[in-house]
Amino acid sequence: MRKQDRHRLITRLLTEKNIQKQEDFVHYxxxxxxxxxxxxxxxxxxxxxxxxVPSAEGGYRYSLPLETQANTSA
Known part of the structure; x- marks a missing residue:
């Protein structure tokens, strides 16, 4: 898989899952x-x-930077 495609998939995972560790990315x-x-x-x-960023379940989760979030929601 190309890096660009993997980055798109990671972006999608960030909206669907509560990713707290790098191992979570590997698993999903x-x-x-x-x-x-x-x-x-x-x-x-x-x-x-x-x-x-702080997670609703406690601890921290990975998130897109704020400027990227604004661009993907527009």
């Missing part, structure tokens, strides 16, 4: 048939400038 992507390592996810998080 593997469920969708995408072979990915934690190291790749770490690079994707940096490339996409993901942030951690």
């Amino acid at each position: 992507l593997q469920e969708k048939g995408v072979a990915v390592t934690q190291a790749t996810i770490s690079r994707d998080i940096k490339d996409m400038k993901l942030i951690k």
Whole structure:
């Protein structure tokens, strides 16, 4: 899978799931048939400038940066 396609899928996962750890990304992507390592996810998080925000369930979850959220909802 190309990086751009993986980033789109990660963006979709962020809206559908409560992703708290990099391992959560690996798990959900593997469920969708995408072979990915934690190291790749770490690079994707940096490339996409993901942030951690408080989660409703406690702890923190990954989220898109605010400027990206505004662009994807428009």
